[in-house]
Amino acid sequence: MSSWAATIGGVISLRRIPLWTLALASLALVTIALVCVFYVAPNDANQGFSQRIFYFHVSIAFTAYACFACGAWGALRHLWKRDPRADLESYVCIHQGIIFGAMVLLTGSIWAKISWGHWWVWSEDELVLFLVLYLFYCAYFMLRFSLDPGPQRANLSAVYALFGVVLVPVSFAAIRLSKEFLHPRVFTLSGPRFGGWILVTYLVAQAAMLVLAYTLYRIEIVGKRLDLRLRELREVVA
Amino acid sequence: MSYFRDVGALARKDLLLELRARDTLPAMLLFVAAVFVIFHFALPGEPSRLETTGFLWVAILFTALLGLGRAFVPEREQRTLDGLVLAPCDRSAIWLAKSLATLAFLAAAEVVALPLYALFFHHVGGATVLAVALADVGICAVGTFLGAMAVVTRARDLLLPLLFLPLAIPIVVGSVGASVAHAPGKYLAFLALYDALFAVVCWGTFEYVVSE
Numbered sequence: 001m002s003s004w005a006a007t008i009g010g011v012i013s014l015r016r017i018p019l020w021t022l023a024l025a026s027l028a029l030v031t032i033a034l035v036c037v038f039y040v041a042p043n044d045a046n047q048g049f050s051q052r053i054f055y056f057h058v059s060i061a062f063t064a065y066a067c068f069a070c071g072a073w074g075a076l077r078h079l080w081k082r083d084p085r086a087d088l089e090s091y092v093c094i095h096q097g098i099i100f101g102a103m104v105l106l107t108g109s110i111w112a113k114i115s116w117g118h119w120w121v122w123s124e125d126e127l128v129l130f131l132v133l134y135l136f137y138c139a140y141f142m143l144r145f146s147l148d149p150g151p152q153r154a155n156l157s158a159v160y161a162l163f164g165v166v167l168v169p170v171s172f173a174a175i176r177l178s179k180e181f182l183h184p185r186v187f188t189l190s191g192p193r194f195g196g197w198i199l200v201t202y203l204v205a206q207a208a209m210l211v212l213a214y215t216l217y218r219i220e221i222v223g224k225r226l227d228l229r230l231r232e233l234r235e236v237v238a
Numbered sequence: 239m240s241y242f243r244d245v246g247a248l249a250r251k252d253l254l255l256e257l258r259a260r261d262t263l264p265a266m267l268l269f270v271a272a273v274f275v276i277f278h279f280a281l282p283g284e285p286s287r288l289e290t291t292g293f294l295w296v297a298i299l300f301t302a303l304l305g306l307g308r309a310f311v312p313e314r315e316q317r318t319l320d321g322l323v324l325a326p327c328d329r330s331a332i333w334l335a336k337s338l339a340t341l342a343f344l345a346a347a348e349v350v351a352l353p354l355y356a357l358f359f360h361h362v363g364g365a366t367v368l369a370v371a372l373a374d375v376g377i378c379a380v381g382t383f384l385g386a387m388a389v390v391t392r393a394r395d396l397l398l399p400l401l402f403l404p405l406a407i408p409i410v411v412g413s414v415g416a417s418v419a420h421a422p423g424k425y426l427a428f429l430a431l432y433d434a435l436f437a438v439v440c441w442g443t444f445e446y447v448v449s450e
Contacts, residue, residue: 079446136404143401146391151450156387159443160401166439167405170432174408177415177428 014214019222022215029208036201050114057107059206060100061126063213067097068137072165075158087154088228090161091144092221094137096213101134125175132171136164244327248335253342255312262308266347270301274351274358290359291366291417295410297355298348298370299377299403305343306381307398309336310389323448333383333444341378348374365426369416372429376409376436383440386447408432 037055044051074090077083105127112121122128140160147153256262277293285293313319322332348370356362381402388397409432415425 079443132404132407139397139400139404142393142397143387143391146393146397152390155446155450156390159446160387162443163405163439166435167408170408170435173428174411177425178411 019215019218022211022218026208026212026215029204029211033201033205033208036197036204041197041201050111053107053111053114055202055205056209057104057111059202059209060107061104061130062206063209064097064100064104064130066210067093067100067213067217068133068164068168071097071161075161078154078158079162087158088221088224090158092217092224094140094161095220096217098134098137098141099216100209100213101130101137104130105134123179125172125179128175129168129172132175133164133168136167140164241328241331244331245335245338248322248331249338249342252312252336252339256339256343262305263343263346265308266301266305266343267350269304270297270347270351271354273297273300274354278358285359287360288418290355292414294355294359294366295373295414295417297351298373299406299410301347301351302344302374302377302381303399303402305340305347306378306385306402307395309340309382309385314389319448329445329448330441332448333386333440336386337378337382337440340382341374344374344378345371363417365419365422366417368426369413369422369429372416372426372433373409373413375433376429377406379433379437379440380405383444383447386444405436 033055037052041052041055043049071090071093074086074093078086078090108124108127108130109119112124112127113119120127140157143160144153144157147156274297277290277297281289281293310319313322323329352362352367352370381398384401384405385398388394388401391397409429412425412429412432416422416429419425
């Protein structure tokens with residue numbers, strides 16, 4: 001119980017950080033991450049320079065998952081507690097997830113081209129899972145924009161966002177299963193040994209992406225709230 | 239017990255409507271037959287069993303989509319959904335009854351489609367029939383749920399395939415795997431797991447789809 005309270009307390013205090021501090025922090029972290037990735041981290045023995053894209057690819061993917069998870073959490077809060085802010089927060093989280101998700105597909109695609117000479121490789125489980133999720137969350141947007149603002153839109157969006165939580169593990173299992181009849185040959189890579197500067201670089205890149213995502217989220221939510229407020233004022237005036 | 243009586247009454251209503259109007263089932267049958275003919279011309283030469291199995295599942299999925307798209311149309315046109323929501327029964331009964339009715343249409347269409355596939359292309363194995371049965375449950379459970387969502391949007395019929403297809407990818411994986419693998423047990427178990435998981439989610443959240 002106390003850990004729950006501490007987590008909730010942490011989230012609340014996260015909201016209190018001023019936006020300009022967040023913006024400066026993400027600028028600094030992204031700069032440090034770039035320096036680490038290009039100048040500090042050692043070259044990979046097998047893949048050489050191209051392996052460096054992994055620091056960003058993996059950290060962006062993790063950030064996108066975190067955004068989708070936050071979106072689902074907002075959806076749950078909307079349906080369960082009827083928290084009036086939860087719907088907008090859930091939507092903005094998923095929007096950020098989509099932006100980072102597009103970057104995951106892009107960086108993954110570049111890496112596939114350099115490593116295997118093809119822009120798309122179906123044998124990469126995580127990449128295919130991401131494509132399925134990406135299609136799913138794009139449909140979320142189609143659904144949301146096809147409904148008028150109001151409680152119904154909030155409900156349907158929340159329910160569909162919750163489906164995503166079930167879809168992630170199910171799709172992952174499905175893609176693993178599909179390999180056995182689609183791709184008998186599995187690519188094996190001797191991945192980077194985690195430790196030393198590699199670990200430090202990854203952690204810095206991960207922190208940079210998470211802070212960047214949170215900053216973007218805050219900027220978008222401020223804009224969206226301002227927009228709503230403006231609309232309400234206009235209706236009052238008109 | 240009264241819950242199942244409600245479900246039975248609601249499902250009977252849909253089946254009776256279909257029996258009188260004959261809107262959905264003939265369309266599904268004609269569609270699946272036409273799709274098979276298209277496949278014959280889309281697959282040049284002598285297509286292998288692997289290839290046609292994949293196409294069989296595409297045909298089943300799209301035929302199901304045709305039926306699912308129609309599922310909530312009478313409710314919209316006659317404005318009966320408001321009445322159903324106001325009725326003193328659990329809201330999830332509406333979803334369960336509609337899923338069962340759609341399942342009946344899909345099964346009826348497949349009773350014709352599978353022999354037709356065997357006649358045109360290759361024989362259908364026992365594992366494929368079992369996979370069809372399990373996949374139908376998942377398709378109807380999730381598809382009916384999303385159909386109820388799509389019908390209240392502006393885009394309506396356009397939206398259902400977009401909402402449904404990403405969620406149907408695991409079904410396709412499980413059923414194609416069960417149809418072509420030497421040991422289909424794992425894939426059938428996966429399909430059953432999918433059915434159970436999504437049925438519980440749909441059953442638990444349908445309330446929020448129809449009420450505000």
